[in-house]
Amino acid sequence: MYTTDQYEGVHAETVTLTGANGDTINAYMAQPLGEGKFPAIVLAHHMPGWDAWYRETSFKFALHGYIAISPNLFFRAGHGTPEDIAAKVRAEGGVSDDQVVGDLAGAMKVVRALNNCNGKVGVFGTCSGGRHAYLAACRAPGFDALVDCWGGNVVMKPEQLSPKTPVAPLDYTKDLSCPILGLFGNDDSSPSPEQVNIHEAELKKYQKNYEFHRYAGAGHGFFYYHRPMYRQEQAVDGWQKVFAFLEKYLA
């Protein structure tokens, strides 16, 4: 816990890393300064893009003692404002699951290799980023904890599958290699409470270490303080649960 007499510093900057297919992409990395070995967290940004919320959230993790890295999963779509790039990706039907998993695995390797990393690396994502974080934790060996915030389309109908999303993340559940924290709003339509039930049943079936919290009075994206879906009470509680979970598995 921070006290007013302690030194605190964060170094945050844009870096590059090797992602899927050996491609170079950029990423935002925020690291705590000072002595010690720190756990790390990879952030999978949401469909609205590699935006200010994700840079701010990376910084927030660093303030809490984590080396945070948020790869630009839309790097290959070109450059412009995050909104313009996200709009282009939206028009193209999103990015492929394989590519995202490769990019997140590349980010994991970068932070784990840092001298100030304690060797533990988690993965965090919201919205489509929650779904992508889940895929990465199932398909890219090496993550030590997963935080899935309202990731939709984990449960998918056959008609929703596409060349970019050929397998429902739910079907990879048996391969999930780390504990998972899931935060969901009961008023969300994707994932709906029924889909969260299906997800939970699958985790139980494979005896995975999971912790799900469902919030009344919240829908989708209740951490987003810049959007009308923000829910203060649920967001404060949710962040407490995120940091308690990560402390347990990454410290």
Place this chain on the structure above:
Amino acid sequence: MCTMIVENIKVEGSGKVNNEWISLDQANVSYDHPFNAPFEHALNIDFVNATLGPSSRVAVELSASAARDLVRTILEVLDQAEAGGHLSKE
């Protein structure tokens, strides 16, 4: 969650970006999270010219009811133009 509901259509026309007119060649219509409009989901239309890069985008984000009103109004106006002899029947 992102709905990923999107359709792309070819268009002809012009749009204004940063006080400059550009030619448009495509409209991307989606029902998904807006960037600015105060809704969880919105009917989003991005009028773009793919050859000019991602920043050449004329964007609107409408509520579902506003989008339906807009569609009806566009069709009514085209019907009036047709009835007035300003537009040949397609």
